[in-house]
Amino acid sequence: MDDSEFAGARPAGTQLAGTQLAGTQLAEVRSAGGRGGATPLERRLAELRGNAPARRLDARALAALAANPGCRRRAVLDAAGVDKAGLAERLGTSAGFGQSPFAITRGLAFERRLRADGCAELLTLLQLHLGAPEQAEVDVPDLLVGSSYGPAVRVERSREALAQARPGAWTLLDHPMLRLEVAGSTAYLEPDAVAVSPSGRWTVIEIKSFPILDGTADPAHVGAAARQAAVYVLALQALAAEGGFTAGPAETGLLVCPRDFSSRPAAAPVDLRKQLAVTRRQLQRLTRIEELLDELSPGTRFDTAPQSVDELPHAYTPDCLSSCELAFHCRAQARAAGSVDVLGRGARGELGGLRTVAEALAAADPAGADPAGAGRTGGPVRADAGAEADPSATRQRAEPGTARTPDAGAGAGTDAGADLPDWYVGGSAAGTPGGGSGLESALTAQLARAAVLRAEALGRPLPTGAPGTDLGPDQLFTSAPATDAHGTGAR
Amino acid sequence: MSLLTTLARLEAHRSGRAEPLATVRHRHLTDRPMLLVPLADAGEAGAPLAFLLGRDREEPTLLTLPRPLDRERRFALLAELADVLLPYLESCAESVELVERQVKNPETGERETEARELCADAPQLIVPNSGGIELLGMLGRATRFRRTAEDPDPGPYPAPLRVPLLGRWLTHLHERAQVPGSSLLLSMTSLLGRHWATGQSNLEDQHLGSLLGWLDPPEGVRGDAAALAAETERDARGRLRCPPAGPTTDPAFDRQLEQAVHRYNAARELGDQAASAAREQDIRELLGSVLYPVWEQLWQGLDLLRALPPGERTVERWEGDRWSYTGHRDRLAAGEPPQPVHDDAVTAARKLAQREREQVRLEVQEALDDPLVMAEYRLAGEAFTGVVTAVEPAYDTSGRSPKPRPLVTVRTDDRPYADRGRKLHRAGGPSSQQAELAEADPASGTLTVRLLNGMGRKREPAPGSVPEVGERVTFTLFELSARTSAPLPDAEETPWTHGGPPQ
Numbered sequence: 001m002d003d004s005e006f007a008g009a010r011p012a013g014t015q016l017a018g019t020q021l022a023g024t025q026l027a028e029v030r031s032a033g034g035r036g037g038a039t040p041l042e043r044r045l046a047e048l049r050g051n052a053p054a055r056r057l058d059a060r061a062l063a064a065l066a067a068n069p070g071c072r073r074r075a076v077l078d079a080a081g082v083d084k085a086g087l088a089e090r091l092g093t094s095a096g097f098g099q100s101p102f103a104i105t106r107g108l109a110f111e112r113r114l115r116a117d118g119c120a121e122l123l124t125l126l127q128l129h130l131g132a133p134e135q136a137e138v139d140v141p142d143l144l145v146g147s148s149y150g151p152a153v154r155v156e157r158s159r160e161a162l163a164q165a166r167p168g169a170w171t172l173l174d175h176p177m178l179r180l181e182v183a184g185s186t187a188y189l190e191p192d193a194v195a196v197s198p199s200g201r202w203t204v205i206e207i208k209s210f211p212i213l214d215g216t217a218d219p220a221h222v223g224a225a226a227r228q229a230a231v232y233v234l235a236l237q238a239l240a241a242e243g244g245f246t247a248g249p250a251e252t253g254l255l256v257c258p259r260d261f262s263s264r265p266a267a268a269p270v271d272l273r274k275q276l277a278v279t280r281r282q283l284q285r286l287t288r289i290e291e292l293l294d295e296l297s298p299g300t301r302f303d304t305a306p307q308s309v310d311e312l313p314h315a316y317t318p319d320c321l322s323s324c325e326l327a328f329h330c331r332a333q334a335r336a337a338g339s340v341d342v343l344g345r346g347a348r349g350e351l352g353g354l355r356t357v358a359e360a361l362a363a364a365d366p367a368g369a370d371p372a373g374a375g376r377t378g379g380p381v382r383a384d385a386g387a388e389a390d391p392s393a394t395r396q397r398a399e400p401g402t403a404r405t406p407d408a409g410a411g412a413g414t415d416a417g418a419d420l421p422d423w424y425v426g427g428s429a430a431g432t433p434g435g436g437s438g439l440e441s442a443l444t445a446q447l448a449r450a451a452v453l454r455a456e457a458l459g460r461p462l463p464t465g466a467p468g469t470d471l472g473p474d475q476l477f478t479s480a481p482a483t484d485a486h487g488t489g490a491r
Numbered sequence: 492m493s494l495l496t497t498l499a500r501l502e503a504h505r506s507g508r509a510e511p512l513a514t515v516r517h518r519h520l521t522d523r524p525m526l527l528v529p530l531a532d533a534g535e536a537g538a539p540l541a542f543l544l545g546r547d548r549e550e551p552t553l554l555t556l557p558r559p560l561d562r563e564r565r566f567a568l569l570a571e572l573a574d575v576l577l578p579y580l581e582s583c584a585e586s587v588e589l590v591e592r593q594v595k596n597p598e599t600g601e602r603e604t605e606a607r608e609l610c611a612d613a614p615q616l617i618v619p620n621s622g623g624i625e626l627l628g629m630l631g632r633a634t635r636f637r638r639t640a641e642d643p644d645p646g647p648y649p650a651p652l653r654v655p656l657l658g659r660w661l662t663h664l665h666e667r668a669q670v671p672g673s674s675l676l677l678s679m680t681s682l683l684g685r686h687w688a689t690g691q692s693n694l695e696d697q698h699l700g701s702l703l704g705w706l707d708p709p710e711g712v713r714g715d716a717a718a719l720a721a722e723t724e725r726d727a728r729g730r731l732r733c734p735p736a737g738p739t740t741d742p743a744f745d746r747q748l749e750q751a752v753h754r755y756n757a758a759r760e761l762g763d764q765a766a767s768a769a770r771e772q773d774i775r776e777l778l779g780s781v782l783y784p785v786w787e788q789l790w791q792g793l794d795l796l797r798a799l800p801p802g803e804r805t806v807e808r809w810e811g812d813r814w815s816y817t818g819h820r821d822r823l824a825a826g827e828p829p830q831p832v833h834d835d836a837v838t839a840a841r842k843l844a845q846r847e848r849e850q851v852r853l854e855v856q857e858a859l860d861d862p863l864v865m866a867e868y869r870l871a872g873e874a875f876t877g878v879v880t881a882v883e884p885a886y887d888t889s890g891r892s893p894k895p896r897p898l899v900t901v902r903t904d905d906r907p908y909a910d911r912g913r914k915l916h917r918a919g920g921p922s923s924q925q926a927e928l929a930e931a932d933p934a935s936g937t938l939t940v941r942l943l944n945g946m947g948r949k950r951e952p953a954p955g956s957v958p959e960v961g962e963r964v965t966f967t968l969f970e971l972s973a974r975t976s977a978p979l980p981d982a983e984e985t986p987w988t989h990g991g992p993p994q
Contacts, residue, residue, distance in 0.1 A: 094723075098742035101749045102534035102559065211536040213632065214832050261537055261633050318692035328723070335715065343504070344692035347497045357504050364498055446870070450494045452904075453866035458511065 041184060044293055045080040050303035054081035056151075057187035062180070063227035064323040066282035070315040072292050074324060077309070079185040079289045082302050084325040090306040093328040095321075107209040110258060111192075114207060114265055119172060122205070122256070125267040126195055129254060130203060132170050139171045151188040155179045162196065163244060171196040178235035183286035191232040195254070200247030202240075204232045204272075205254045212257045212266045222255065222270065229253035230275035234283070251276060318344050352443050363444040364451040365463040495867050496688055504690030507713035509705040513686045515861050516799040519674045519809040523547075524615035525579050526793070528785045529626050530778065531738035532559040533745055537629035539565065540740075542572055543782040546579070548790050555778045557755050557771045562648075569634060570651035577653055579614055580660050584820045586611045613675060613809075613816035616664060617793070619699050619736035619785055620680040626738045627676070628665035634658030635829040659829050663819045666830070670846055672808045672853035675816065679792045680736075686799065690715060698722060699788050700733035706795055734781040736788065744781060751777055802860035808853070836990025837982050844979060852973040859918055865965065869905045874918070874967040877903025879958045880937065886950065895952040898929060899964070900939045907938075907968060915940055915966040921955055923971060940966060 046054075061078050068074065077084055088094050114122045119140060126132045141161040144154050158176035165171040173194040180187045193205040206229045210221045233249045240248035252269045259266035292312070300308045309326075316334040320327040334342050338356040341348055354360040448463070455462050496512060503510040523546045532538035540559055545551035552575050556568045587608040594605045618624055635658030637650035664676040684696050689705035695718070696702050704717030721733040729743050740748070755770035834842065857864045858874075868874040881900040886893045909915070909928050917924040924945035931938050947953035958964045985991030 100533035100740065100742045100745035102532055102745055106534035209534075213536070213629075258536070261535070318694040321694060340501075342691060343497070343500050344694065346693070347500060350494055350497045357501050360498075360501050361505060364501070446494060447498065450498050450866075450870050453870055454495055454498060454863065457862040457866045458514065 041290060041293075045185065045289075048076070048080045048293075048296070048300060048302055049082050050301040052083055052086065052303045055083050056081060057182070057185070059189050059191070059228040059231040060224075062182060062187060062189075062231045062283070063224070063279065065182075065286065066227070066231075066279045067323070068315060068317065068320065069282045069285050071320075072295075073309060073312040073314040073326070073330070075183060075286055076289065076292050076296075076312055077302070077326075079183065080302070087302060087306050087309065088325045088329060090303075091309070091326075091329050093326075093332065095325050095328050097325050103209065110209050110263060110265070111207055113263060114256065115174070119174065121265055122172065122193065125254070125256060125265060126170065126172070129267050129269055130195060130197060132197075137169055139166065139169060140174060141171065143173060143176050145175045151177055151179075155188065159239065162194075162202070162239070165196040165200070167200065167246070168198050170198060178232065178239060180231070180235040180238060182283055184289045189232055189235050191229075192256075194232075194236070200245070202236055202247070202249040203252065203254055204229045204236070204249065205256060207256045210257060211260060212255075212268060213260055215268075217255075217257060217268075223275075225255055226253070226270050226272055226275045227279065229255075229270065230272045230279045233272055233276055234280060316341050317348075318342070353440055354443070354447075360447065364447040366448070367463065493867050493870075495863075495870060499688035500690060503688050503705065503714070507690070507715065508708065509687040509689045509714060511686065512688050512863065513799070513857075513861050514863050515802040516796060517685060517802050517805060517857050517860065518672075518677060518682060519615075519801065519805040519812075520793075520796060521612065521615045524617050524793075525576070526551075526617050526786070526789045527576075527623070528619055528736070528782050528789065529623050529738050530740060530782060531626050533739060533742075534559070537626065537633045539568060539572075539626070539630065541778040541782060542568075543779070543786050544572075544575060551783075551786055553775070553779050553782065555775045557774045558752060566650050566654060569630070569654045569657065573651075573653040573657040577657055577660070581820075583610050583612045583614050583816065587817075608817060608821075609810075610813050610817045610820070613813045615674060616676045617682075617789065618676070618678050619789060620697055621678045622738050623736075624665060624668050624676060624678055627661045631658045631660075631662030631665055632832075635662055655829070656823075659823065660819075662830050663815075666842075667812070667815050670815075671850040672856075673812050673815070673849075674805075674809060675812050679789055682796060683792055686796070689718075691718060695722075699736040699785065699792070703788055703791055707791060730780070732784075733788075734784055736785045737781075740781065748774070748777060802857070804856040804860050808856070811849070837979075837985050840990075841979055844976075848973050855969070855971055855973070858967070859971065865918070868967065868969075872906060872908035873969055874965060875901070875903045875905035875907045875938065876963065876965040877901040877905070877938070879960050879962050879964055882957060882960060884952075885941070893950050895946050895950065895957075896941055896943065897946075897952060897957050898939055898941050899926075899958060900937055901964060901966075902935070902937050904936060906933075907966075909968055913968065915968060916971050917942075917945075918965040918967050918971060920945070920958070920964075924956070926966060 057078050065071075065074060065078060077087070085094070085097055119138075123132070123138055126138075127134055132138070141164075143161060144157050147154075149157075154177040158173065158178065161171070161173055161176065173196070175190055175192065176194055178189045178191070180189060191204050192207045195203045195205055197203070206225050208221065208225050210218060230253075233251065233253065236249035239245075251271070251273050253272050254267050255270050256265050256267045258264065296308070296311055300311070302309060309329075310333070314326075314330040314333065316327070316330040316339075320330060324330075331342060338358050340351055340355055340357060340360060351360050354363055451463050454460075499510040499512055525544060525546050527542060527544040529539060530541040532540045538559055539556070541553070541555040543551050543553050554568055554571045554575070556564055558564055587610050589606045590609045591604050591606045593602050595601070596603050616627075618627065634650065634654050637655050637658070638644065638646050639652050639655060640649040641652060642649075667673050668676040680697050680699055680702060683702055683706060684693070687706055689696055689702060691701070691705070698721070700721035701718035704719075704721045705714035708714050708717035724732045725743075726732050728747070730747070731741050731744070734744065735741055751770065751774045755767060755774060758766035758770045858868055859865070865874060865876070869876060878901065879899055880902045881898075883898040883900075885896050885898055887896045909931075911928055911930065913928045915926045915928060917926060922945040925943045926940040927943060929939045929941045942952075942957060946956040979985075983992060987993050
């Protein structure tokens with residue numbers, strides 16, 4: 001399927017009762033409740049969801065969650081299986097997510113072509129890339145795809161199939177179902193295929209509809225596919241750890257895409273180790289859902305009272321626009337709070353401990369006039385959201401290594417912010433703004449100097465009270481800069 | 492993202508309007524460029540859906556395709572595009588000027604004058620965003636290897652006549668667009684984003700509608716409100732009022748397009764000519780409704796850019812573009828085969844060296860053209876600007892004849908990261924001058940530099956070569972002309988270990 005980062009996974013609001021599942025992307029929706037949550041946590045989550053149908057947590061949602069682990073709002077909503085697109089519509093900030101019917105049609109046609117004749121073309125690719133001998137016998141066990149059995153049964157069936165894979169032969173599992181425990185709740189995942197080699201290695205196969213052109217593909221798409229495949233490998237590793245298997249999942253996935261401009265398939269192995277490490281770490285750091293749920297007032301329901309979502313803090317970055325349906329809502333809140341996050345991770349990195357636009361401008365121009373109402377607006381709910389955004393934001397910033405979007409597997413990253421050096425910790429972990437004296441005042445001095453230079457170059461009146469000569473004589477002849485001026489000099 | 496750019500974004504966020512990032516225009520704009528809005532099918536890679544292009548605001552040409560997946564119709568669309576685009580691309584090939592340079596004849600050892608042709612002007616293509624550039628590159632890749640009916644071995648599916656030629660031109664433009672500072676193929680979002688900072692992030696700036704909402708909001712409306720309206724407002728039919736500039740389309744629009752295509756297919760199956768023509772016209776209007784708003788936005792952006800004065804050195808970089816155009820024209824005339832899929836090692840090394848050189852040249856020239864860009868270097872400690880307070884003549888008497896080495900004292904607020912004896916370069920002087928840092932006095936904020944050259948050969952410095960008291964001067968720590976490294980050897984002389992011919 002064309003898992004373009006800029007389109008949400010599925011048409012909004014589709015409800016299928018879990019019987020005739022047509023196509024991978026619709027397989028994750030099932031009807032709500034009635035089942036009676038087995039654990040208190042599941043019951044609480046079902047209460048939060050209310051009467052709306054549940055959306056199962058899938059690999060793409062997990063990968064997106066791993067990319068922004070500080071966002072509690074998203075963590076709770078995804079764990080409760082709330083339909084975020086519907087929620088956004090009820091809040092009045094629909095983002096128009098969806099996938100083009102042309103892309104869906106093409107993706108389905110490509111998958112059908114691969115699975116025709118007993119997965120003939122898929123097997124050819126296995127021969128080419130995983131070393132299966134020609135004319136090898138390949139078992140394709142039945143995994144209850146498209147049946148009316150629930151996910152738990154299918155997980156068991158997949159587990160059996162993996163355990164019963166013959167040691168000397170190849171086995172191809174078509175749409176197995178796997179389980180992964182994430183932050184205290186269960187996610188059911190359905191990879192496109194898993195191939196078991198005679199030596200017992202399991203390889204995750206991802207079928208996508210973006211093309212491999214001349215041996216290379218768009219790095220952003222490959223990165224997204226690699227992150228998804230890494231989630232599946234994590235689930236397989238959890239399964240292998242339960243015991244009873246002779247070997248485990250391989251750390252290289254196989255990406256199957258159309259070749260050049262035709263619909264013939266081509267495959268390429270993708271090294272997943274980096275994505276595995278990042279995703280595993282992020283998923284472990286996800287705060288346990290019970291703790292997050294304690295912050296909500298009792299009796300909250302998202303279907304009847306969508307505004308209650310504001311009780312959960314968000315961690316908005318512009319990357320959310322391409323991965324979360326609530327992005328417009330959180331962006332409006334971040335803008336109203338005057339947070340610097342709306343300008344992107346690069347700007348946020350530059351400004352360190354100055355977390356709002358008003359603070360940063362005040363540092364640049366202490367005596368400057370702030371036109372009334374241009375900085376903060378909004379009532380108590382928004383101010384709370386802004387303040388609550390800060391601890392999670394600080395936590396995000398205090399560990400700069402994880403605040404970056406995991407990079408694409410094939411090399412070039414997407415819109416990545418500046419790499420924050422390890423010493424560049426803006427506020428202290430406790431969240432008090434303006435901590436860390438030397439660095440803060442140096443940044444303020446740099447900002448003020450920048451404001452003076454900019455006003456001078458534009459022919460505008462200079463900021464009054466401009467320091468200009470703050471740096472002492474000992475900083476004059478150093479060749480290393482006092483603060484990290486991000487390499488603007490020409491060589 | 493430098494601190495000055497961040498500061499500009501903060502200011503824009505506060506004021507609700509875009510803030511300037513440049514005082515001059517840093518890319519050359521021809522008088523009548525070709526503006527092109529491409530639209531691609533979301534399903535397949537490099538599958539064009541429609542084009543709207545033209546050089547006049549009032550008379551765009553709309554080219555559409557009723558059935559995106561039909562390959563024959565697709566090549567017909569590309570042939571129509573070639574009919575409009577190729578005449579423009581080839582129109583600048585005629586008028587040339589002769590450029591002479593001195594080369595050393597390797598056999599006789601004398602200096603000779605060699606004259607080469609350089610086209611007087613080159614075509615310029617502007618698309619809405621970088622996705623448009625990528626789509627043109629993909630179209631070039633998909634078409635330049637096709638065989639036509641005129642080739643000796645046409646094959647089972649010959650392409651229309653001029654399509655492979657169009658593919659070669661598109662590939663050339665796409666390659667040239669990767670060179671920093673080039674202006675043959677430009678994207679409006681990157682042009683506008685280079686010159687203005689909005690109060691939103693870089694990612695949101697890639698949406699042309701919201702970028703223009705910050706740059707040119709309606710009366711009394713703040714930039715962020717206008718940008719939000721551009722991103723989300725839908726009309727009664729559920730379509731965005733300000734459609735995305737392509738090449739990808741909005742999914743809601745795609746659903747309506749799919750229904751229109753179904754109706755067209757149904758009419759064709761019934762064999763009803765009148766109905767199919769009518770349905771095809773429906774599809775054409777549907778596609779036009781998405782393209783015409785973007786067309787207007789492109790022209791709006793062009794008007795905003797034309798209001799900026801051009802930078803002095805953009806003409807120099809445009810000459811590089813003209814050389815690139817002339818080179819491709821000559822290759823086509825010589826009958827060379829189309830650009831290969833993968834570059835060989837020698838070509839790749841040359842391209843990389845060229846891009847690095849151009850990047851350095853672009854940075855230096857932008858700094859010289861624009862005080863706002865020079866301000867970034869001043870902030871980083873790589874340059875300083877100040878007023879001359881004293882000039883003291885001095886001489887270097889160590890050689891055969893005394894040479895002038897005056898000391899110039901400059902009063903400045905900048906703090907360059909330079910030690911005594913560091914080489915400096917004077918920016919904006921009458922000739923390229925070098926200096927060295929003699930003394931620095933932070934208490935009074937003065938720096939004393941000693942000029943080293945550019946003052947003529949006599950004992951006294953030539954008039955005008957030494958700055959006067961009260962004049963504003965700028966010195967930089969980086970060199971002002973791209974350092975010409977040793978040229979790469981010719982392809983025939985490259986050793987086989989580095990991709991050259993086998994021995």
